[in-house]
Structures are given as C-alpha cells and as structure tokens.
Amino acid sequence: NQFQRDLAPVAAGVDALAGALQKAQADRARLQRRVVSRADQERKAIARDLHDEMGPCLFGLRVEADALRDAAPDDTIRDHASSIAAIADQIARVNRSLLEDLRPVSIGQLPLAAVLAEYVDDMGRRFPRTDIRLSLAPDLPEPDESVALTLFRILQEGITNALRHADARHIDIRLWTDPAHWRMILADDGKGLDPDSREGTGLTGMRERITLLGGRMSLSSDGTGTAIEAILPLSQPL
Ligand SMILES: Nc1ncnc2c1ncn2[C@@H]1O[C@H](COP(=O)(O)OP(=O)(O)OP(=O)(O)O)[C@@H](O)[C@H]1O
Ligand SMILES: [Mg+2]
Missing domain, CATH: 3.90.20 (Hemagglutinin Ectodomain; Chain B)
Structure with missing residues (x-):
C-alpha cells in the first residue's frame, strides 16, 4: 500500500x-x-x-x-x-x-601459558609470604602478540599492585576464554582500594591498552580485597 x-x-x-x-x-x-x-x-x-x-x-x-x-x-x-x-x-x-x-623476552616465542606461569612462579619465589595462584583454562588458544603482551602486562601490573599496595595474603588469577573473548580476573584479599587513591601509570596504562584492543576493564574493591577483570575480543582482525 x-x-x-x-x-x-x-x-x-x-x-x-x-x-x-x-x-x-x-x-x-x-x-x-x-x-x-x-x-x-x-x-x-x-x-x-x-x-x-x-x-x-x-x-x-x-x-x-x-x-x-x-x-x-x-x-x-x-x-x-x-x-x-x-x-x-x-x-x-x-x-x-x-x-x-x-x-618480556619470551612473549611471542613461548606459549602464553608458559610465559604467565613462569612469571607467577618467579614472583612466588620472590614473595613467599603471599600465595599467588594462576589457573589457566585447558587448551587456551594462542593469541597474537599484542593480545599476549596485554594479558602479560595485566598479570604483571595486577600482581605488582597487590604486592605493593594491598597487603594481600592470596592473589588469585584466572584466565579463560568464552566463545568471543579472552577473560582474565585478578583478585586479591588485601585491604582494597583506598577511596582517596588516584589511578597511576599502572592502571591507566592497563586500561588504555585494553581499550585499544577493543576490550574493557573493570575494577571492583571493598574492605576484603580488589578484583580486576579484563575482557578482550578473541578474534583480532587486522
Ligand atoms: N590491589 C590493590 N589493592 C589496594 N590498592 C591498590 C591495588 N591496586 C592499586 N591500588 C591503589 O591504586 C593506586 C593506583 O594504582 P596504579 O597501579 O595505577 O599506580 P601505582 O601502583 O601507585 O604506581 P605505578 O604507576 O608504578 O603502577 C595505587 O597507588 C594504590 O593506592
Ligand atoms: Mg601500579
């Protein structure tokens, strides 16, 4: 009509x-x-x-x-x-x-899982009073180098922050994929983010990198600890 x-x-x-x-x-x-x-x-x-x-x-x-x-x-x-x-x-x-x-020398040369595990082992040896645990989903795909480096940086900065600022006893890191994304959660049981704290180079750089790869990052915190969650697209068309 x-x-x-x-x-x-x-x-x-x-x-x-x-x-x-x-x-x-x-x-x-x-x-x-x-x-x-x-x-x-x-x-x-x-x-x-x-x-x-x-x-x-x-x-x-x-x-x-x-x-x-x-x-x-x-x-x-x-x-x-x-x-x-x-x-x-x-x-x-x-x-x-x-x-x-x-x-990090080995990014792009060794499987990401091996690079992350080695870093966590090394930090565990250097900071024996904090229990740092890494759970990797089995059969993780191999990301391209920028994603691998980003996931490594998140792990590195997240652990460093928890050791430096949180006074945590446990740091728990999980990495897995859903059908469309890489997902990483890094949680500590420390004292949580100070409400007056300002985002420094570490968190800002993390957020920038994640955003540039089309992902997002969220930070949650209370008196029982802090958690950072990062979500990155699984497929990265160039
Ligand atoms: N896991 C955490 N537990 C408690 N506070 C945290 C944690 N992570 C970050 N913070 C707080 O957030 C602030 C910002 O962190 P960010 O990593 O951006 O900077 P920074 O660690 O102070 O310095 P750098 O630029 O060297 O990383 C910290 O100064 C700290 O107060
Ligand atoms: Mg930092």
Whole structure:
C-alpha cells in the first residue's frame, strides 16, 4: 500500500546508515589495533637496539676497566678502575631491566601459558609470604602478540599492585576464554582500594591498552580485597 511505499526509502536509508556505522566501527577497531601493534613494534626495535648496541659496549667497558685495574701502578688508579667496573655493571643491570620492561623476552616465542606461569612462579619465589595462584583454562588458544603482551602486562601490573599496595595474603588469577573473548580476573584479599587513591601509570596504562584492543576493564574493591577483570575480543582482525 501507499504507506509502505512511502516508508520504503526511509527504511533503505536506515539500512544504509546501519551499514555505514558497522563499517566505521570495524575501521576504528582496525585502526586501534594498528596503534597497539605499531607501539609494540617500536618497543621491540628499541629493545633490540639496547640489547645489540649497549650490551657489547658495556661488556667492553667492563673488560677494559678490569684490565686497567690489574695493570694499575698504584692504589688510586686501581680504585678508580674498580669504580668504573662497578658503574658499568650497574648500567648493565639497568639495561637488562629496561629490556625486560620493554618486552618480556619470551612473549611471542613461548606459549602464553608458559610465559604467565613462569612469571607467577618467579614472583612466588620472590614473595613467599603471599600465595599467588594462576589457573589457566585447558587448551587456551594462542593469541597474537599484542593480545599476549596485554594479558602479560595485566598479570604483571595486577600482581605488582597487590604486592605493593594491598597487603594481600592470596592473589588469585584466572584466565579463560568464552566463545568471543579472552577473560582474565585478578583478585586479591588485601585491604582494597583506598577511596582517596588516584589511578597511576599502572592502571591507566592497563586500561588504555585494553581499550585499544577493543576490550574493557573493570575494577571492583571493598574492605576484603580488589578484583580486576579484563575482557578482550578473541578474534583480532587486522
Ligand atoms: N590491589 C590493590 N589493592 C589496594 N590498592 C591498590 C591495588 N591496586 C592499586 N591500588 C591503589 O591504586 C593506586 C593506583 O594504582 P596504579 O597501579 O595505577 O599506580 P601505582 O601502583 O601507585 O604506581 P605505578 O604507576 O608504578 O603502577 C595505587 O597507588 C594504590 O593506592
Ligand atoms: Mg601500579
């Protein structure tokens, strides 16, 4: 009838709009993913340069300082040479921890489950008074590198925060997938977020990374502990 005929162009217009919106959303998600993976690539390049350029120089400096110390004609020169060697060692340590921050070596080389488990084991050894437990769903798929790095960062920052701020006895981390998402929950039984506390670099960075990958993060807390939940899309079209 006439009414339907009149409405037809409107309906077609709405369909076209919906289509355009969907396309715009897909474009946006793609762009956001590029931002994350570009940033990861840059970090990787910086890490490589630090490793390949700084490493050998520092080693050389150390060898020369040792040689100078051994050949020193007097104590003053020997002491200075020893100081130079000690400073070279210190820079090497800073370099190593920078490298580890820039890019956990094993992400992208070992299965994510192994990288997470190793980190948790290591923290467990370093902080024996806190019980840190990691439950990984069996048969987790292997995420691409930006998702893997994001999940690793959430784990790292979440555990660090619980150890630093919560005074927790237990930290419980679970990672699993539902049909469309990666899901991670990190819960501690500490004192909870102080109402006056401000989000620092840690939580802000976590949230930014998750959002850029099209996911979301929620933080809940009371006097019995804090929980962070992260949800990331499972499939990441590039
Ligand atoms: N698990 C937790 N239990 C209690 N308080 C927490 C917890 N996690 C974070 N907080 C509070 O939230 C604040 C912000 O955390 P965030 O990680 O963003 O920064 P930060 O840990 O202080 O510093 P950094 O930038 O080095 O991570 C913390 O200072 C702390 O007060
Ligand atoms: Mg922190």
